[in-house]
Amino acid sequence: MRTTFMGILAKPSALVFRTRLIIGSLLLMMLAAGLQTAFGQEADNLDEQVQAQTRKLSHLTSEFANGAENYEDVRQNLIQQRNQLQAVESDLEAELGETQSTLSRLGDPVRGEASDVTALRQTLEGKLQELDEALEQTRQNMDQVDRLEAEIADIRRSAFYEELTERRSLLFQPSVWGRATAAFVDNLNNLEQDLSEREVGRFGPDAGPLPVVILVLSLIVAVLIAIPARKWVNQRFVRPLTSAGYDSSLSVPIGLISTLLSSLPWLLSILLVSNALYYVGYLTPSLKLPVQSLASALAIVALIMACLRVFFSTSAPVAPFHFAESFKSRWLWTACLFATLTIGIDHAMRVEISVYGGAAALDTVQRGVATLILSACLLVIAHFWPRRAPGQPEDEEIPTVLRKEPLALSPWLRTLLVIIAFLSALGAVFGYAPFAHFILTRVFLLGGLLLSVLIIKSALDQIMRAIVERVFQSGEKTTEKSDLLEFWFGALISICLFLVAIPLALLLIGLDWESVVRLIDRSMTGIQIGNVSISPIQISIALLVFLALIAVTRLVQRVAERRVLQRLKVDTGVQNSLKTLIGYIGLLFAFFTGVSLLGFDLSNLAIIAGALSVGIGFGLQSIVNNFVSGLILLFERPIKVGDWIVTNSGEGIVKKISVRSTEIERFDRSSILVPNSELISSSVTNWTHKNRLGRVSVPIGVAYKEDPERILEILAKAVENIDGALSFPEPQVLFTGFGDSSLDFEMRFFISDVFDAIKARTAARVAIFKAFREGGVEIPFPQRDVHVQFAAGDLEAAISKKSNPE
Incomplete structure (x- = not known):
C-alpha cells in the first residue's frame, strides 16, 4: 500500500515516531x-x-x-x-x-x-x-x-x-695524621684553585663592576644586620620579653619568640650573603654544595645559640629548663654550644671531603676528633644536668609546664649517657671512628629533637591554658570543664607532635627523604582486605573526622538550645527533644562519614544491616526495642524532660531520655533508670503532661461530737487563707465518710505549679490547725479497749504478791 503525504499528515504519531527514529539513529x-x-x-x-x-x-x-x-x-x-x-x-x-x-x-x-x-x-x-x-x-x-x-x-x-x-688505623698514629694533613692541604688547594678560577671568571676585567658592587654591598649590609641591628633587637625586644621570668604564664612562648628575634639578624645576614653569591654566579657546581652546607650549618648554629641563651639562662629562667645554679648553667651552655659547633663543622667538612675527595686517613681523623669532642660534651651534660631528688617519685620525672623544677635526668639515663660517651671515645681511638661517630652524633641529634619537641609542647600547652582560662571563668564546674578540655587538647598536641617527630627522627637517624616518604606512603596505604585498604593514618584521619563532627554536633546542639530555641520561647520538653534529635542525626552523619573515609562502600552496609537483623532477632531485640521506644518518646512526647511522672518503677522527675533508658530522679535525689519500652507498654502517670496545674488533697478527721456543717464552713474559710490556692477551679470541701474514731473530711484545691504540692499541703494543714483551734474543734485520736485474761486464781495471787512483798 502506498503512503501519501496527506496520509502521513493524517497520522501525526507515525510521523513523530519516524522522525525520532531517524534522529536517534544519526546521533547513535x-x-x-x-x-x-x-x-x-x-x-x-x-x-x-x-x-x-x-x-x-x-x-x-x-x-x-x-x-x-x-x-x-x-x-x-x-x-x-x-x-x-x-x-x-x-x-x-x-x-x-x-x-x-x-x-x-x-x-x-x-x-x-x-x-x-x-x-x-x-x-x-x-x-x-x-x-x-x-x-x-x-x-x-x-x-x-x-x-x-x-x-x-x-x-x-x-x-x-x-x-x-670496618676497623681503621688507630687515631693517634703519626702516619695517619700525616696522610690526613696531606689530604686536607690538597683539598684546600683544590678549593683555592676553584675560587681563583671563579674569581677570574666573574670579577675579571671583562665582567664589569656590577658583580663586585653587589657582593661588597651585600657583605656590608650583612655585617650591619649581624652586629648593630642584632644589638638593637636584643635591647629593644629580647631583654624586655625575658625579664618576665619563670612566673609568667606564657614563659615558653615568650622564650621561643625571643629565640627567633635574637637569631633573626644572623639568619638574614647568612641568607643575604648566600643569595648574593648565587646571584652573581660565583657558585660553581663544585662550590655550590659546600657553600650551601656551610650556610645551613651557620644558620642552625645561630638558632641554637639563641635558644641556649634564652632557655639556659639563670636570670630569666624559662620552663621546662629552670636552672637555679649559674655554675651548672654555664657549663651546660658551654657543652651544648661546643657540641653544636662541632656537629656543624663536622657536617661542612664531610661535604667538602665528598666534593673534593680525600684519603681515608682524613675521614678517620675528622670523625675521630669530632667524636672525642662530642664525648667530652656528653660527659659534661650528663654530669651537670639537674638530677632527680633522692626522695622524688618516679612519676615526677615527667616535665610539665606547671612545675618549677627543671627537667631532671633519671639515674639510669645518666648512666647510659656516660657509658655511650666512654665507649664512643674508646672506639674512636682504637680504630672504630665511623661507628662511634655515627652513634654519638645520632645521640645529640635525637636529643636535640626531643628537647625541641618538649619546648614546643610546653609552649602550646601554655598557650592553650591561657585561652582556656580566658574562656572559662572561675568556679568548680568550670574548673572541671577547663581541666577536661586541657587534657584533650594536650593529648591532641602530643599526638600531632609525635606524628611530626617520627619522620624527622628517621631523617636524623640516616634515612634519605625518599625512603621516609615511602614509609609514610606505605603507612597511609596500609593493608589490603579485598577492595578495601586499611592503614593507621587512614584510621586516624577517620577517627579525627568522626570526633570533629561529634564536636560540631555538640556545638550545634548548644547553639540551638541557648541562642535559638530559648529566644523562640519553645517549651522545655520540645527543646530537649530537638536537641536529642540533632544529636542522633549528627552521630549518624559522623558515623557514615568515618566509615566512608575508611574506604568502605556505603552500599555494602545493606549486607551488614541484613546480618544485624538476624542478630536483632536473637540477642539485640531488647536493645532495639528500647531504642525505638526512645524515638517514640521523643516524637510523640507522652513524657519529656522535666515532667513529674509515676511509673511502676518509681516516682520522680524525668532528667534524660537516652537511647536505651530514661533517667528519673526521685525526690530523695536517687536516680532510677527505666527502660524506654516500659514507659511505652505500661501505664504512666504524668502530672505535668500538658501544664503544671495540679490539685492538692488534704484529708482531715474530727470528733464525732462535732457538727459536720460547722466543720464544712470552717474548712471553706480556711482554704481562702492558703497561699498559692487558686480560686478557679473553685476549691472543694467534702465530707468523705465515717472513720473508726473520727468524721472524715477532705479539702481539695488547685495550685498553679504542681511541684509546690508539698508546700501547699503544709500550708493547708497549718491553716486547718489554726482554724480548728480558734473554733474549738476537737481532733480525735484512736481509742483502744484492752482485755486482759488470766486463769482462775492467777489474778488474786498476783495482787496478793504485789501487796505483800517479802
Whole structure:
C-alpha cells in the first residue's frame, strides 16, 4: 500500500515516531564514530606510554645486573619511573572504569540491533581487553621497580654497615695524621684553585663592576644586620620579653619568640650573603654544595645559640629548663654550644671531603676528633644536668609546664649517657671512628629533637591554658570543664607532635627523604582486605573526622538550645527533644562519614544491616526495642524532660531520655533508670503532661461530737487563707465518710505549679490547725479497749504478791 503525504499528515504519531527514529539513529552513529576515535587515540597514547616505560625499565634492569657504577643514580631513575608508572596506572584505571561504564550502558546484544551499535560494542570490548593487558603490564613494571629498589637498598645497607663496622688505623698514629694533613692541604688547594678560577671568571676585567658592587654591598649590609641591628633587637625586644621570668604564664612562648628575634639578624645576614653569591654566579657546581652546607650549618648554629641563651639562662629562667645554679648553667651552655659547633663543622667538612675527595686517613681523623669532642660534651651534660631528688617519685620525672623544677635526668639515663660517651671515645681511638661517630652524633641529634619537641609542647600547652582560662571563668564546674578540655587538647598536641617527630627522627637517624616518604606512603596505604585498604593514618584521619563532627554536633546542639530555641520561647520538653534529635542525626552523619573515609562502600552496609537483623532477632531485640521506644518518646512526647511522672518503677522527675533508658530522679535525689519500652507498654502517670496545674488533697478527721456543717464552713474559710490556692477551679470541701474514731473530711484545691504540692499541703494543714483551734474543734485520736485474761486464781495471787512483798 502506498503512503501519501496527506496520509502521513493524517497520522501525526507515525510521523513523530519516524522522525525520532531517524534522529536517534544519526546521533547513535555519530556517538559510535566519536567514541571509536576517542577510544582509539587514548588507547594508543596509553599503550605507547606503557611500552616506553617497559623499555626504560628493562634498560635499568640490565644496567643494574651488569653492575652500575653509581647505584644512587639508578635509584633516582627508579623513583622517577615509579612516579610515572603510578600516573599511568591512575589513567588506565580511570579509562578502564569509563569503558566498562559505557559498555554497561549499551547492554547485552539483541537481535536486529544496528550495525553501528554492534561495531561500537566490539570496539569497547577490544579496548577493555587492551586496557586490562596494559594495566597488568604496568603493575608488573611496578613490582619490578619495587624489586630493584629493594635490591639497591640491600646493597646500600650492606655497604653502610660495612663502613660502620670496618676497623681503621688507630687515631693517634703519626702516619695517619700525616696522610690526613696531606689530604686536607690538597683539598684546600683544590678549593683555592676553584675560587681563583671563579674569581677570574666573574670579577675579571671583562665582567664589569656590577658583580663586585653587589657582593661588597651585600657583605656590608650583612655585617650591619649581624652586629648593630642584632644589638638593637636584643635591647629593644629580647631583654624586655625575658625579664618576665619563670612566673609568667606564657614563659615558653615568650622564650621561643625571643629565640627567633635574637637569631633573626644572623639568619638574614647568612641568607643575604648566600643569595648574593648565587646571584652573581660565583657558585660553581663544585662550590655550590659546600657553600650551601656551610650556610645551613651557620644558620642552625645561630638558632641554637639563641635558644641556649634564652632557655639556659639563670636570670630569666624559662620552663621546662629552670636552672637555679649559674655554675651548672654555664657549663651546660658551654657543652651544648661546643657540641653544636662541632656537629656543624663536622657536617661542612664531610661535604667538602665528598666534593673534593680525600684519603681515608682524613675521614678517620675528622670523625675521630669530632667524636672525642662530642664525648667530652656528653660527659659534661650528663654530669651537670639537674638530677632527680633522692626522695622524688618516679612519676615526677615527667616535665610539665606547671612545675618549677627543671627537667631532671633519671639515674639510669645518666648512666647510659656516660657509658655511650666512654665507649664512643674508646672506639674512636682504637680504630672504630665511623661507628662511634655515627652513634654519638645520632645521640645529640635525637636529643636535640626531643628537647625541641618538649619546648614546643610546653609552649602550646601554655598557650592553650591561657585561652582556656580566658574562656572559662572561675568556679568548680568550670574548673572541671577547663581541666577536661586541657587534657584533650594536650593529648591532641602530643599526638600531632609525635606524628611530626617520627619522620624527622628517621631523617636524623640516616634515612634519605625518599625512603621516609615511602614509609609514610606505605603507612597511609596500609593493608589490603579485598577492595578495601586499611592503614593507621587512614584510621586516624577517620577517627579525627568522626570526633570533629561529634564536636560540631555538640556545638550545634548548644547553639540551638541557648541562642535559638530559648529566644523562640519553645517549651522545655520540645527543646530537649530537638536537641536529642540533632544529636542522633549528627552521630549518624559522623558515623557514615568515618566509615566512608575508611574506604568502605556505603552500599555494602545493606549486607551488614541484613546480618544485624538476624542478630536483632536473637540477642539485640531488647536493645532495639528500647531504642525505638526512645524515638517514640521523643516524637510523640507522652513524657519529656522535666515532667513529674509515676511509673511502676518509681516516682520522680524525668532528667534524660537516652537511647536505651530514661533517667528519673526521685525526690530523695536517687536516680532510677527505666527502660524506654516500659514507659511505652505500661501505664504512666504524668502530672505535668500538658501544664503544671495540679490539685492538692488534704484529708482531715474530727470528733464525732462535732457538727459536720460547722466543720464544712470552717474548712471553706480556711482554704481562702492558703497561699498559692487558686480560686478557679473553685476549691472543694467534702465530707468523705465515717472513720473508726473520727468524721472524715477532705479539702481539695488547685495550685498553679504542681511541684509546690508539698508546700501547699503544709500550708493547708497549718491553716486547718489554726482554724480548728480558734473554733474549738476537737481532733480525735484512736481509742483502744484492752482485755486482759488470766486463769482462775492467777489474778488474786498476783495482787496478793504485789501487796505483800517479802
